[in-house]
Amino acid sequence: MAGAKTVRVTFVDGETGRELGRSELAAEALPETFEVETTLHLGDEDWAVERAEPPTAARFVATGALTLTLRRVETVRPDGILYSLPTLCERLPPLGGPARDGDAFEIHEDDWRQVELISAELDALIADELLAVRRVYDEHARRDEHGRLYGFEAIHVRTGPDRPLPRPVSLRRLSSILPPADHRYTGVGFRNAGVIAGSFAFAVGPLVLHGLAEGDLATTLCVAVGRPGTPERLADVAGALREAMRSFDLRLVDWCRCAAVTADSIADHLAAVAPE
Structure with a gap:
């Protein structure tokens, strides 16, 4: 990558199309290519690069401009995960x-x-x-408004017999x-x-x-x-x-x-x- 050249980077929200901001970054601080999966940390959030224009350093260093279309990386809270079965064999x-x-x-x-x-x-072990x-059914089953079961918040992993x-x-x-x-x-x-x-x-x-x-x-x-x-x-x-x-x-x-x-x-x- 050439010298201390900078690149003007425009960040775009891929979901809304709204511009998130712009920044002047040293060319050395940018990856050689965005053609592989890339995640950026902006503020307190992680964003996945959906599209880079242009995608390679050879091109965006030459033009001095880069547009990154991003999508926020959603994290799933553990208490939001549902299991499809109440039990599994360990x-x-x-x-x-x-x-x-x-x-x-x-x-x-x-x-x-x-x-x-x-x-x-x-029989005693089976009963336990x-x-x-x-x-799991009594305490962790999730049902819709019609009473139909659609998942479990917890699962029992059987260790026996x-x-x-x-x-x-x-x-x-x-x-x-x-x-x-x-x-x-x-x-x-x-x-x-x-x-x-x-x-x-x-x-x-x-x-x-x-x-x-x-x-x-x-x-x-x-x-x-x-x-x-x-x-x-x-x-x-x-x-x-x-x-x-x-x-x-x-x-x-x-x-x-x-x-x-x-x-x-x-x-x-x-x-x-x-x-x-």
Whole structure:
């Protein structure tokens, strides 16, 4: 940049088009280019440069003039942030690389262990976690004028149960109780991130059972509910799942709905949550 030459800089508010002010600045105090994202601190506020005319030092030093169109950088107060879910599982499983054929059962990271089968011997822990989720609904839910819920001011991050199946479930035995699988996936994948190491997934009617396993033994067993198809098909699958839950002494816990469902109530629950 040449000598001690100065540049007359005009600042314009990009939202209103109003001139904010002018200043004579040493050429050395200005960046070589505004073609990369640039933020200026004016007064007590930060402003992002939307447009610079001309955009490079070679040109505005030569002309001695520069016009910067700015937009105020808005900061979001923490108490203005809303969560879309009342609860999340703290721990995400590690990824093990992309599926060989791309046939993984894909879920969003936020959906991990949101509906899962848990040993009934952990009922006390389940109750404690559900109490914390209900507190989010009672104290932090935001609703519109019609009473419709649209977000939460806080979220409960579940730290337990760390081992939802203290006695792992045999996948072979589980499959023998359920109807034959309609499809077996290569694993469970987080969207655009990869496949979870040691994961499995298979579809039975409107359900996809998925989770983590060590060989034949499932250590985490989750349930995703899709479109039910015919009521008879949903009833058949629900009946088989009821028998599996009884056999392994499991509860189905739907964390976001604050529901701990017993085997005897599983058919009603699945019918209520299945998409139409």
